[in-house]
Amino acid sequence: MTSGPAFSEEDRRALLALRRDLHRFPELSWQETRTQQALERALAAFGVHDIRRIAETGLVATIPGRTPGAPVIALRGDIDALPITEATGLEFASEHPGIMHACGHDVHASWAVGAARLLALDPAAGEVRVILQPAEEVGAGASAVLASGALDGVAAIFGAHVDRRFAVGEVVAQAGPLAASTDTFSIVLHGAGAHGARPQEAIDPVVGAAELVLALQTIVSRRLDPALPGVVTVGVLRAGNASNVIPERAELGGTIRATTPEARVLLTSELERMAHAVAATHRLRAEVAISDGTPPVVNSVAGAAWAAQAVRELLGEQALVPLGTTNMGGEDFAFYLERMSGCFLRIGAREAGGERIAAHSPRFYPAEEALFIGASVLARCARVASGAP
Ligand SMILES: [Zn+2]
Numbered sequence: 001m002t003s004g005p006a007f008s009e010e011d012r013r014a015l016l017a018l019r020r021d022l023h024r025f026p027e028l029s030w031q032e033t034r035t036q037q038a039l040e041r042a043l044a045a046f047g048v049h050d051i052r053r054i055a056e057t058g059l060v061a062t063i064p065g066r067t068p069g070a071p072v073i074a075l076r077g078d079i080d081a082l083p084i085t086e087a088t089g090l091e092f093a094s095e096h097p098g099i100m101h102a103c104g105h106d107v108h109a110s111w112a113v114g115a116a117r118l119l120a121l122d123p124a125a126g127e128v129r130v131i132l133q134p135a136e137e138v139g140a141g142a143s144a145v146l147a148s149g150a151l152d153g154v155a156a157i158f159g160a161h162v163d164r165r166f167a168v169g170e171v172v173a174q175a176g177p178l179a180a181s182t183d184t185f186s187i188v189l190h191g192a193g194a195h196g197a198r199p200q201e202a203i204d205p206v207v208g209a210a211e212l213v214l215a216l217q218t219i220v221s222r223r224l225d226p227a228l229p230g231v232v233t234v235g236v237l238r239a240g241n242a243s244n245v246i247p248e249r250a251e252l253g254g255t256i257r258a259t260t261p262e263a264r265v266l267l268t269s270e271l272e273r274m275a276h277a278v279a280a281t282h283r284l285r286a287e288v289a290i291s292d293g294t295p296p297v298v299n300s301v302a303g304a305a306w307a308a309q310a311v312r313e314l315l316g317e318q319a320l321v322p323l324g325t326t327n328m329g330g331e332d333f334a335f336y337l338e339r340m341s342g343c344f345l346r347i348g349a350r351e352a353g354g355e356r357i358a359a360h361s362p363r364f365y366p367a368e369e370a371l372f373i374g375a376s377v378l379a380r381c382a383r384v385a386s387g388a389p
């Protein structure tokens with residue numbers, strides 16, 4: 001078992017204070033300026049001095065390795081909050097009205113800073129770049145980090161999310177899909193309006209829209225491999241505004257979720273094909289727009305193996321637990337995993353006897369003990385991956 005420093009009492013206090021400060025003053029995506037400054041100060045106080053601002057409100061802190069030529073590893077903590085009014089009753093609850101760290105990114109940012117501390121005290125074989133990433137909640141921060149060049153030359157990247165489905169001390173580090181892609185679609189059906197009493201004079205987009213909503217449900221049930229999870233949800237359906245008028249157009253909008261790149265292509269292309277086919281059946285014209293969201297999060301085999309080894313070394317084999325059901329939510333860490341090896345972990349954050357409160361709930365909070373576990377696990381991931389052949 002490789003050793004490595006653990007947090008001193010003083011470091012634990014400092015990390016806890018950082019996390020509570022970030023929690024108390026949450027900032028929305030692309031507005032994380034106070035957060036950026038607080039993180040810069042915390043890193044400097046922890047002896048990390050090579051810090052650069054990237055991606056508007058993000059940071060990269062570089063910790064040199066001890067072995068020239070060893071693989072460069074990145075660790076990522078996201079830092080933004082959500083437009084939610086906090087209802088946790090915590091003593092360090094949000095003081096920014098209507099904004100809350102309801103996804104635990106205050107903890108993720110603190111993990112990254114904590115990991116930087118451990119690696120500064122005892123460097124890994126390779127250089128480690130600690131990324132503090134803005135704007136995860138709007139799915140845009142990871143792309144900005146990639147565009148900044150901060151990850152050029154990086155061999156593998158690790159990141160993690162707090163999760164109250166798992167108890168403190170449990171960690172998910174497995175290969176394959178972990179979260180879904182998050183594309184959105186909008187379909188406009190163009191018809192011809194007329195009096196509601198004379199449908200023969202109209203090209204009715206309402207009937208076409210109704211049929212299309214049902215037809216779209218067959219993409220997942222009839223076209224997707226039943227062993228793969230997928231979602232096509234119509235969340236918007238708009239047409240007409242008078243009971244005796246057939247309107248000119250109908251609009252549908254929704255979200256498409258898939259867990260592999262192949263399934264993602266299948267779902268979006270079938271949606272497009274079906275919209276045109278159903279429209280043609282009703283003499284309508286379909287205008288389809290699909291906007292790409294985040295890709296599915298797919299952990300590489302090597303990345304997951306390194307992460308699992310890190311967890312085993314730190315916490316023991318019993319800490320590794322299976323994900324269970326795939327999360328059909330999205331996570332922009334997926335953009336990194338499209339470009340390089342790596343692993344996104346779930347870190348248990350439910351205290352003994354606690355409830356399974358979902359992230360994005362105004363009552364969400366991660367158990368604070370998860371703070372030290374996540375930071376230690378991420379630092380260890382960097383050690384294992386940069387020392388790996
Ligand atoms: Zn979130």
Ligand SMILES: [Zn+2]
Nearest residue numbers: 103104105161
């Ligand atoms: Zn999150």
